[in-house]
């Protein structure tokens with residue numbers, strides 16, 4: 001099976017967020033970029049399917065500025081992915097256009113054969129979850145997001161999976177090729193071993209120039225980036241009995257905060 | 262301005278989803294004073310769903326009533342949405358940001374060659390273009406985006422907009438172009454397991470979340486948190502101390518290695534407020550903390566705090582909530 005995983009470099013969870021000098025975006029100077037959380041699950045799922053259905057290969061693909069994409073591509077190689085492709089482009093992140101990202105990735109994949117293309121449910125930074133379904137439309141393959149328990153039945157050439165939605169869990173079936181927005185792999189993501197990490201430093205990374213694919217008439221562009229005003233601390237309720245504390249809280253939620261149903 | 266706004270209806274057997282009613286409210290505001298709001302519904306009960314929405318002042322509805330739409334994946338609606346937006350000359354397409362809306366957003370935007378944004382909590386016209394705001398990084402920051410090019414498709418964060426009341430009114434319905442088209446999809450739905458996760462609303466989508474921490478002391482006591490959640494109609498969450506100890510399953514964990522939640526109201530009970538927990542919930546609109554240690558860091562991010570013994574406060578609060586909801 002030929003599996004492709006699209007992975008996005010995102011600021012690590014502990015990164016201190018600051019707005020850039022012009023206020024239009026995130027300051028990325030000095031910020032360490034890592035694999036998005038759902039992308040780690042997508043890689044894990046790809047490797048599990050590869051192990052279950054030999055011979056299979058896993059290719060990882062990342063679009064954005066070279067340095068941070070190479071970091072996450074090498075991390076993916078160290079985990080056991082076979083090939084890595086860098087789609088060079090201006091910074092991706094909260095303020096890049098997600099549809100531009102999808103077009104760039106589609107350009108790199110057009111005409112290439114794959115059975116399964118995995119993306120994360122959504123990236124931890126911008127939380128758009130737009131790229132997967134856009135990519136599916138651009139490449140003309142079937143798509144489902146919020147997917148768990150993804151299995152492949154080699155005899156019929158069909159995938160079977162679950163899709164967890166608000167009301168419950170749907171069961172689905174689809175032939176290859178398929179694009180999936182993954183919510184959860186069968187296992188927690190594995191960690192890379194030191195020899196594999198060292199080896200990944202020397203593995204080749206293919207390059208694809210997608211510059212011409214990124215521009216379009218309709219775009220979603222970042223105009224401002226703001227950190228919420230730091231919360232000033234809780235208003236502590238004065239009370240003489242638990243009963244009074246409860247009454248005061250319900251009143252405040254209803255009358256001041258207007259969140260009580 | 263006189264824009265045309267297209268509202269994509271999510272419905273179950275003709276009953277519109279709450280997220281669609283919320284999008285209807287925004288759609289009406291964006292279309293006023295001179296514009297048009299058009300609703301698009303697909304499936305065998307599309308007409309009933311559109312009728313329920315006619316009160317939003319929609320001049321017309323576009324219907325794709327073939328039963329094949331009932332079982333197709335949401336992503337298969339992308340081409341239908343694009344074709345309808347073109348036929349209506351829409352400037353904006355709105356969808357509730359549920360699993361349904363998010364699975365079709367990107368595909369519709371690609372087919373319509375539009376700009377897209379998801380998880381939107383505010384939207385308005387500025388200088389003739391649509392400007393949206395949305396929380397990013399789990400609510401730790403907010404970004405403003407301009408959707409340029411005269412075609413925008415936007416998925417709204419659930420609970421961010423007030424729902425619009427609906428009462429049936431008459432409207433003009435026409436089949437959606439391309440007329441009679443059936444969805445093209447290779448995906449086939451083979452089953453459904455209702456509400457498998459839990460009885461209440463799911464953690465990620467709930468408007469109210471009540472979370473408990475190590476302060477509860479035992480799995481049995483954690484029931485106090487569940488009782489308050491039930492009284493509030495809330496989802497139950499937990500700190501990692503609780504899930505690691507096996508008191509409750511890992512699916513309830515909120516935080517860096519658990520779920521990120523952004524409800525209207527988050528109640529933290531017996532949770533200290535470690536940074537790994539905070540990153541999963543600081544985006545909540547209103548935060549309440551109940552803890553007997555006044556120096557617990559959770560009070561620094563909370564809006565309202567009760568310093569006290571949770572074993573006394575929780576039963577009183579649950580009783581008060583029941584009383585308030587009954588009255």
Ligand SMILES: Cc1cc2nc3c(=O)[nH]c(=O)nc-3n(C[C@H](O)[C@H](O)[C@H](O)COP(=O)(O)OP(=O)(O)OC[C@H]3O[C@@H](n4cnc5c(N)ncnc54)[C@H](O)[C@@H]3O)c2cc1C
Nearest residue numbers: 474475476500501502516517518519531532533538553571
């Ligand atoms: C890499 C990493 C990832 C992590 N990811 C997560 C994550 O995703 N989510 C998460 O939650 N944690 C996570 N943690 C763990 C986190 O650091 C904390 O250890 C954890 O959140 C603490 O849980 P707690 O607040 O329930 O417990 P504690 O910190 O022990 O706090 C218990 C609180 O209860 C109060 N209390 C006690 N008795 C009472 C009473 N009778 N009445 C009222 N209050 C009372 C205490 O004052 C105290 O503040 C992570 C840690 C690491 C290192």
Ligand SMILES: Nc1ncnc2c1ncn2[C@@H]1O[C@H](COP(=O)(O)O)[C@@H](O)[C@H]1O
Nearest residue numbers: 006007008063119120123128129130131
């Ligand atoms: N720049 C990128 N390069 C590669 N894959 C990406 C990129 N941006 C998004 N993706 C993929 O799309 C998923 C959803 O991202 P998003 O739409 O940004 O929330 C991610 O989990 C990735 O799998």
